[in-house]
Amino acid sequence: MNKVNLAEKFSRFSDHWSPKIVGELNGQQVKLVKLLGAFVWHHHENEDELFLVVKGRLRMELRDRVVEIDPGEFLIVPCGVEHRPVAEEEVHVLLFEPASTLNTGNVHGERTVETLERI
């Protein structure tokens, strides 16, 4: 039961699209991830997903519109909603989501991370 410093945790890794677990509560996980470039279109069958931007600008593409998310802002993407995160420059994001959430949702591919590291 120690406090977590986000900047310190972000300094521990440099890879992109691979969320790291930094906290767990009530069956949910807090994850940190660095994004760069465009991800795959996907949705999550059962999990709502919260993206809180810590650094950079996250462009969240939805099928009908785009939401630009700046530091100090968050977006909740409900389950079933297709989305594609895009980061023109590196973005640091905090995720809140159920422990069962797979990063690529319904799309299994080379970017799927099955086992997340705890840092």
Next chain:
Amino acid sequence: MNKVNLAEKFSRFSDHWSPKIVGELNGQQVKLVKLLGAFVWHHHENEDELFLVVKGRLRMELRDRVVEIDPGEFLIVPCGVEHRPVAEEEVHVLLFEPASTLNTGNVHGERTVETLERI
């Protein structure tokens, strides 16, 4: 499904110890709260609680120690653990916890907020 800007939401209220709901996902809620002074000792029977400090310094008193939490840091207080938040100067906090969480946990009193406002 709109993004939430934390600073804008914090600008909408000025009262202390009364969490406002700014997001919901997976049976959990994201709440914002302003703290000033010392709260009551309490614990939550079934809910783990995450405190992410956005502004100011939060002093979280536990029965065996104290954790000082600065902006960009969070602490998860597991269910059953007695705690008392103290803010010598005003602190802005983001909470992530189950929708069922009562602010004063097991202690019902004048500081208990039964119905939270959504902002």
